[in-house]
Amino acid sequence: MTEISTPSHKRSRLNPTLARYLQAFTTPKGQIALALIVLLAGVALLAPVIYPQGHDLQTRDSLLPVSWAHPFGTDELGRDILVRSIYGLRTDLALASVAVPISMILGTFLGLSGALSPRLGVLVQRALDIIVGFPGLILAICVVLVLGAGWTALLVAIVVGGLPSFGRLARATLLSQQHQEYVIAARTLGVDKWRIMVRHILPNAIDPIIVQGAVFVVAAVFTEAALSIVGLGLQPPEPSLGILLNIGMRYITIAPFYILGPTLILLLLALAFSLLADALNRTVNRT
Amino acid sequence: MIAVMDVLTPPAQPLLKVEHLTTTFDAGKVSVKAVTDVSFDVFPGRVVGIVGESGSGKSVTARSIMGLLRAPGRVREGRVLLNGRNLIDLPEGEMRRIRGKQIAMVFQDPQAALNPVMRVGDQIAEALMVHGADAGSARDRAKALLAQVGIPDVERTIDQYPHEFSGGMRQRVVIAIALANDPALLIADEPTTALDVTIQAQILRLLADLGRELNVSIIMITHDMGVVAELCDDLIVMYGGRVVEQGPVRDIFANPRHPYTAALLKAVPRLDTAGDDPLIAIPGAPPVPLRLPPGCAFHPRCSNAVDKCRVEVPPLAPMGDERRSACWVAMAGGDVAPVAAEATMRARHGEREREPALRIEGLRTNVARPGGFLRTSDPVYAVDGVSLEVYPGETLGLVGESGCGKSTLSRTIMGINAVSEGRISVARRDVTAMEPEDRRQVSTTIQYIFQDPFASLNPRRTIGQSITEALNVVGITGAAAETRMVELLERVGLSQDYVPRYPYELSGGQRQRVGIARALSANPRILICDEPVSALDVSIQAQIISLLEELRDDLGLGYLFIAHDLSVVRHISDRVAVMYLGRIVEIGTAEEVYGNPQHPYTVALLSSTPEPNPDRSVENRTILTGDMPSPARPPSGCRFRTRCPIGPAFRSEREICNTTSPDLVETPNGQKAACHFAGEAEPGKA
Numbered sequence: 001m002t003e004i005s006t007p008s009h010k011r012s013r014l015n016p017t018l019a020r021y022l023q024a025f026t027t028p029k030g031q032i033a034l035a036l037i038v039l040l041a042g043v044a045l046l047a048p049v050i051y052p053q054g055h056d057l058q059t060r061d062s063l064l065p066v067s068w069a070h071p072f073g074t075d076e077l078g079r080d081i082l083v084r085s086i087y088g089l090r091t092d093l094a095l096a097s098v099a100v101p102i103s104m105i106l107g108t109f110l111g112l113s114g115a116l117s118p119r120l121g122v123l124v125q126r127a128l129d130i131i132v133g134f135p136g137l138i139l140a141i142c143v144v145l146v147l148g149a150g151w152t153a154l155l156v157a158i159v160v161g162g163l164p165s166f167g168r169l170a171r172a173t174l175l176s177q178q179h180q181e182y183v184i185a186a187r188t189l190g191v192d193k194w195r196i197m198v199r200h201i202l203p204n205a206i207d208p209i210i211v212q213g214a215v216f217v218v219a220a221v222f223t224e225a226a227l228s229i230v231g232l233g234l235q236p237p238e239p240s241l242g243i244l245l246n247i248g249m250r251y252i253t254i255a256p257f258y259i260l261g262p263t264l265i266l267l268l269l270a271l272a273f274s275l276l277a278d279a280l281n282r283t284v285n286r287t
Numbered sequence: 288m289i290a291v292m293d294v295l296t297p298p299a300q301p302l303l304k305v306e307h308l309t310t311t312f313d314a315g316k317v318s319v320k321a322v323t324d325v326s327f328d329v330f331p332g333r334v335v336g337i338v339g340e341s342g343s344g345k346s347v348t349a350r351s352i353m354g355l356l357r358a359p360g361r362v363r364e365g366r367v368l369l370n371g372r373n374l375i376d377l378p379e380g381e382m383r384r385i386r387g388k389q390i391a392m393v394f395q396d397p398q399a400a401l402n403p404v405m406r407v408g409d410q411i412a413e414a415l416m417v418h419g420a421d422a423g424s425a426r427d428r429a430k431a432l433l434a435q436v437g438i439p440d441v442e443r444t445i446d447q448y449p450h451e452f453s454g455g456m457r458q459r460v461v462i463a464i465a466l467a468n469d470p471a472l473l474i475a476d477e478p479t480t481a482l483d484v485t486i487q488a489q490i491l492r493l494l495a496d497l498g499r500e501l502n503v504s505i506i507m508i509t510h511d512m513g514v515v516a517e518l519c520d521d522l523i524v525m526y527g528g529r530v531v532e533q534g535p536v537r538d539i540f541a542n543p544r545h546p547y548t549a550a551l552l553k554a555v556p557r558l559d560t561a562g563d564d565p566l567i568a569i570p571g572a573p574p575v576p577l578r579l580p581p582g583c584a585f586h587p588r589c590s591n592a593v594d595k596c597r598v599e600v601p602p603l604a605p606m607g608d609e610r611r612s613a614c615w616v617a618m619a620g621g622d623v624a625p626v627a628a629e630a631t632m633r634a635r636h637g638e639r640e641r642e643p644a645l646r647i648e649g650l651r652t653n654v655a656r657p658g659g660f661l662r663t664s665d666p667v668y669a670v671d672g673v674s675l676e677v678y679p680g681e682t683l684g685l686v687g688e689s690g691c692g693k694s695t696l697s698r699t700i701m702g703i704n705a706v707s708e709g710r711i712s713v714a715r716r717d718v719t720a721m722e723p724e725d726r727r728q729v730s731t732t733i734q735y736i737f738q739d740p741f742a743s744l745n746p747r748r749t750i751g752q753s754i755t756e757a758l759n760v761v762g763i764t765g766a767a768a769e770t771r772m773v774e775l776l777e778r779v780g781l782s783q784d785y786v787p788r789y790p791y792e793l794s795g796g797q798r799q800r801v802g803i804a805r806a807l808s809a810n811p812r813i814l815i816c817d818e819p820v821s822a823l824d825v826s827i828q829a830q831i832i833s834l835l836e837e838l839r840d841d842l843g844l845g846y847l848f849i850a851h852d853l854s855v856v857r858h859i860s861d862r863v864a865v866m867y868l869g870r871i872v873e874i875g876t877a878e879e880v881y882g883n884p885q886h887p888y889t890v891a892l893l894s895s896t897p898e899p900n901p902d903r904s905v906e907n908r909t910i911l912t913g914d915m916p917s918p919a920r921p922p923s924g925c926r927f928r929t930r931c932p933i934g935p936a937f938r939s940e941r942e943i944c945n946t947t948s949p950d951l952v953e954t955p956n957g958q959k960a961a962c963h964f965a966g967e968a969e970p971g972k973a
Contacts, residue, residue: 181742
């Protein structure tokens, strides 16, 4: 009973999972996404350094058109719209970077709850169905009506809105993996349900969840904008991309350039994360 | 029938002549030779078997002949002459006219080979119409073909879809399609591997009959020496992409002239020998085409290798009449019989403990899908009243065809399926009545070995992590777990180098060893082995069987050994239970059950199993007709009566079989059998 040992392969020092995701940034799409995100996040982070006077500096030059001094023009109170857009971006990125991970983690565990008890899993899915049943904006408005407009309400609205997609992706993985022999093997060994869920099922769910996370950043920013446009998001003078659009719409006949800048930033943000999601998707599905 | 063929002297002109065929797969700068310098002839009306393990190049050879190589595979050198015409480099349009018309192919998986959304009649007609038949005559011919391959009630079945057919019936349809244009050559790539043994016997007999009636030559690609002995006239043995031995089947079986062939024949357990003489396992694993050893590809596993074998590739040299072999030792006139590494006769525990470690009484398992809110579903009992016992240090073999409930039984014992009725006792404690927490405590004394070593290890976790997890469950952690893990790996013949590796880096046999090590980590008393070797290459099976036997005898483990391969079960088992449609129909010691089977189903199973013995009479066989009924609608009375060769289907006066289910009672021969007319069935009487 001799075993012929197979030649051992070279293993990279880097954590293989992380290395796999990083490969996304070797593709052109991933590189553009990375460049855009670094640019946008960098500007947002450094906003207080670049514009130490803050976003609320009022002048008499209200509703100026686009010029070198004010690349995006000025608003009804004579504030520079570029400055306000950057501070708005700061708000939106902060919101997304808190809400998206919460929604991701919560949604994934709700989706995997079926591993602990099949009945709980079914119940959770029906609850997620109810969330899906509401149009996104209506759902967000309901949340705001209950909690009152503000940061918390926005956060909750975004988190709840994202739960169904994360929950269902995780559920799909659970359903396909729980009958895999290695999961059954772990069960027959007596490994407890929590460990099976975390060690054997969760790792398979991470790929689609990460991609969906990048997609959902865009949705989160749009949710903020949509709520702010109808006046239920953050309240002025707090800047956010949505609030800028909200006010800009009122002046669209006399100052059409008002909404141009915030829209551009919103689009760049959406483009960056869409490309990132695309690049990640291609990378994780290739290997 | 084979005897008849042997009398015919092969005509001078071969139908198919393969000369120096070399096929490579190119990926970038790397060129992998999958097939190297393969030459053989197929004469009209002969059945040529190509045997080999995974990676031996047997399927690539077939695809090269058919011109069906997938990119980046291509034929580098050589010619394939069909009636003197070279098929290699023929334009695709020309090749299409030959495919189906002159050479037809039967694939392994009939499910995948048939279009699920086309009626079977249309699929056969399509094969005819692409070669110029009109719709009306094609349909008539389709009916004739279906009748010819033994499909009943053709007028109705011709308009059915593939899902309405059973696996065996589908394979008959695939054969009908292949025969549609009266091809001169049929290439069958593992045509019975996906089928049950009684169905396999039906298909093999069909192929043999068709070959004789229609004078079709057949190239039979298989890994099963039994199938070769049953069906083939000539044999080609492939290893590492080369032909290592070729010649008439009888001569090769009687006197193999290549160590690989000789070892393979020794490594396969046989139905007609008891388990006392140990299998001589071939060490190591078949080579991967990418990393072929230098010299003779078999030398690292060969017990007879000499220095020359390690450096120089032996040519395929003539060895007497019609025989050729590629071996330096054989060329020098040396002995090629495998040398057993050490005498592995082990003393079995003489006296068996009289306390069963596992006792099952009247077990029933409902596998019906749970009903919804408003409807309740009718119960489907895949296991319907099974009682058996497993003692420490013994092996209880459990045989039966797919769908008989043997896997459901094992999963119920492990607690994966819920018990509907009956009791499971582990070490005299009833686990069915236990709280889950207690149950887990007890059930670690039973462990499970899975069929598929590829699926049963988490691909994302290293071998070390997988085993450590199992050790943590039984409370061994930290440094103690580390030590124990290395012990376990060494116990199953793996070094501790394997700890940081991932499953994809291991071969099938090595993975199955890991699976066994993991099962042993809980210190079980009973192992349930669910088809533990059926996913492995033939030469690896013997290694795993020997390992399991060694562990049983050293550790006093009791095995419930589930398999469809009767030869393997005979080799390892002390007692054997035969299961049909959720019930045990016969149970007794291996000698009793195999030596003098009492239940007609057991008789048919034994008779259907192909044996690596070309001299066995093929005529005197009990081959069952039809398929196993669904457990959702079991027949009344005796469940086997619909297929029973001595039952009311053949003897209408036997009314009792229709009305009364027979009990499992002791027969004069010693074993228990559930048949009103136990002991009456004999092979060949049907």
